[in-house]
Amino acid sequence: xxxxxxxxxxxxxxSVSAATGSQAVVEGRVVHEGSPVATGYARxxxxxxxxxxxxxxxxxxxxxxxxxxxxxxxxxxxxxxLRAERSVQADYGxxxxxxxxx
Amino acid sequence: MSRSDVLVDxxxxxxxIGEPGVVIVEVDEDTSAYDKGHIPTAIKLDWKKDLQDPVxxxxxxKTGFEALLSERGISNDDTVLLYGGxxxxxxxxxxxxxxxxxxxxxxxxxxxxxKWELDSRELSTDVPERPRTSYTxxxxxSSLRALRDEVIAAIGKRNLVDVRSPDEFTGRLLAxxxxxxxxxxxxGHVPTARNVPWSKAANEDGTFRSDDELHSxxxxxxxxxxxxxxxAYCRIGERSAHTWFVLHELLDLPNVKNYDGSWTEYGSLVGxxxxxxxxx
Numbered sequence: 317x318x319x320x321x322x323x324x325x326x327x328x329x330x331s332v333s334a335a336t337g338s339q340a341v342v343e344g345r346v347v348h349e350g351s352p353v354a355t356g357y358a359r360x361x362x363x364x365x366x367x368x369x370x371x372x373x374x375x376x377x378x379x380x381x382x383x384x385x386x387x388x389x390x391x392x393x394x395x396x397x398l399r400a401e402r403s404v405q406a407d408y409g410x411x412x413x414x415x416x417x418x
Numbered sequence: 419m420s421r422s423d424v425l426v427d428x429x430x431x432x433x434x435i436g437e438p439g440v441v442i443v444e445v446d447e448d449t450s451a452y453d454k455g456h457i458p459t460a461i462k463l464d465w466k467k468d469l470q471d472p473v474x475x476x477x478x479x480k481t482g483f484e485a486l487l488s489e490r491g492i493s494n495d496d497t498v499l500l501y502g503g504x505x506x507x508x509x510x511x512x513x514x515x516x517x518x519x520x521x522x523x524x525x526x527x528x529x530x531x532x533k534w535e536l537d538s539r540e541l542s543t544d545v546p547e548r549p550r551t552s553y554t555x556x557x558x559x560s561s562l563r564a565l566r567d568e569v570i571a572a573i574g575k576r577n578l579v580d581v582r583s584p585d586e587f588t589g590r591l592l593a594x595x596x597x598x599x600x601x602x603x604x605x606g607h608v609p610t611a612r613n614v615p616w617s618k619a620a621n622e623d624g625t626f627r628s629d630d631e632l633h634s635x636x637x638x639x640x641x642x643x644x645x646x647x648x649x650a651y652c653r654i655g656e657r658s659a660h661t662w663f664v665l666h667e668l669l670d671l672p673n674v675k676n677y678d679g680s681w682t683e684y685g686s687l688v689g690x691x692x693x694x695x696x697x698x
Binding site for chain 1: 448451503504505532535536537538583584585590591593594615617618622623
């Protein structure tokens with residue numbers, strides 16, 4: 317994955333579990349009825365629903381955020397009005413895995 | 419200008435697919451999204467390969483813009499409808515380019531790619547062939563673009579709107595939370611800048627909030643003085659193009675500039691003032 321110098325999503329969505337070094341990573345996969353959700357969006361929100369970041373899901377339904385340490389809300393949006401929300405905790409040097417079933 | 423002159427919804431786009439004189443253009447950083455499926459008849463622009471100078475840190479010059487549009491089959495008379503991923507960040511950035519180079523008939527699709535996808539509207543993998551044109555751009559409109567010295571001179575004098583996330587603004591992060599932390603040498607923000615994250619201007623589906631909500635967001639909540647000139651910036655200038663679109667095109671404020679050098683430039687300059695923390 318190469319983020320380049322843009323603020324956008326990495327090319328082709330993300331594939332999970334790359335090296336993280338000292339980053340506070342939140343990543344996971346989204347599935348619906350057992351299949352990866354390749355069209356959809358994962359949003360990371362702070363306190364009071366404050367928007368932090370959003371990525372399109374990868375072909376494998378995967379997403380990844382490089383967050384600050386702390387408590388976050390993960391919200392997933394997909395076609396057909398499908399949505400889900402999870403609370404997540406991020407810490408430096410940790411990969412927090414959050415798998416979501418819609 | 420008003421909202422209906424610059425912004426169209428997905429129904430409008432659907433009704434104008436294939437119409438002569440209307441060119442739909444997807445603009446992304448990640449053009450693999452286009453390759454997987456795009457609005458039927460849409461062509462693509464790559465934010466980096468097509469719109470940035472390959473050597474210097476700058477965007478394509480007038481000649482480069484003319485060559486690009488000619489090669490993609492866009493003529494001066496065409497209505498260009500832009501849309502893209504990331505809540506239209508890069509589409510708004512391209513919109514700003516088109517305006518900089520004097521293209522009048524340019525529109526943004528409200529909600530961009532995300533709303534189109536969430537609505538389950540048709541996507542196509544067919545890549546249209548458009549005959550070459552001979553596009554002529556105007557000289558860059560410097561009233562829309564701020565360079566670094568102008569930003570430094572604006573401290574305490576004009577509205578400076580930092581549209582990055584609160585964590586980037588305060589200096590806790592150097593980049594958005596879906597990217598590795600990299601780029602500028604120093605964290606923080608331009609002194610006296612107000613932090614109004616771009617995302618506050620958008621609904622969850624990527625559409626823009628109503629004019630009343632936007633007015634209240636910038637005037638009442640953020641305390642921008644609408645009687646002053648304004649410069650918006652972010653990290654590399656595309657999120658701030660989104661806010662530039664809101665302030666200049668939707669709210670019709672005069673004298674709003676996008677500082678595309680943004681934090682990656684400012685935060686690496688030697689000797690300029692930087693503020694940390696929440697600001698004011």
